[in-house]
Amino acid sequence: MVAVAAPRAIPRATLRQRVRALLAWLHLWVGLGVGTVFAVIGLSGSVLVFGEDILRWQQPQLSTFEPRIDGEVLAGILARESSEGLRGVHLPHAERPVWTGFYTDGRERLFAPDDGRLLLERSAENDVIAWLFELHAHLLGGETGEAVLGIVGWISLGLLLTGLYLWWPKPGRIRAQLRVFRGPPTRRWLTWHRSAGVVLTPLLLLSTLTGVGMVYHDGARALLTSLFGGGETPAAPSQDARRADVDWPAVLARAQAALPGAQLTRTGAPAEDNDVVSFRARAVGEWHPNGRSTVHVDRAGRGLLLVHDATGQRLGARMTEAIYPLHIGSVGGVVMKWLTALTGLLPAFLLATGFLYWRRRRGK
Incomplete structure (x- = not known):
């Protein structure tokens, strides 16, 4: 009887080297592929951070208006535009002091706050910011594009984590691993790539995680509320x-009185057979620029049917509603706004330096 030798175990150090080599290969080739889409999304996001500033620069007449909310003007806009596919109206506020109508086909129309006359129509066909938003949020492909974007988000998270693992230094060598070099080219591109990536990884992780959380909003809310409490x-x-x-002057007054200090942000005409007029509102302390609080009153403006103050929710629900403002940099003032824009540039920088490092190394 011939004895069969048992297979030798792979030494732990060798196994670690093989895993590291596999992760490095995946990081390189997935990064050169998916990283291109990630870079495009990041660059478009950097521009969109300043979307309202760009709109005011493009249309300086908008800044000449005062943010006036008049029920009669709102009634006129709704009566005139509902047959055009109007699905909701954003009320005038300090940053955009005009009425903004949102339509089922993706258009956006801006109306004067004093008389409701049409000032501007925007869509992905005639406005670069609207086009960039469609690219950033849907890859210009509607629901299918958004689904692809979610997959890209998960893969990008994997790239960030594998990059962090490949960089992770031995004890006492953190400073050496963060050092950048001017040359030779191979070392320059490698150190620029890994040092910028590591230093700014927290911001890029935040941006990517919140982006994925927006694509998979229902799942993110279910997870956070199950862990930290809250509900729908x-x-x-x-x-x-x-x-x-609808008695719009009375309805607006009743809704505003329901949440003292809050800013009413959005509303729309109720269905013909429904007595309820609904509002989105931003209560004091909310991060979301449009607010997640809601107010519902009857058409006559006499009955208050339901009030939801989003600031009174449990932690999990509040965390869910912080995803969007954290993603767009609307929390933390000007500093966070610029940091968010800088973060959007990072994927393109990592793609370029990673490609240059690979090309120089391959050339040798």
């Missing part, structure tokens, strides 16, 4: 219409 935003009530028209 209360659904709008429904009751049969008791009158044909």
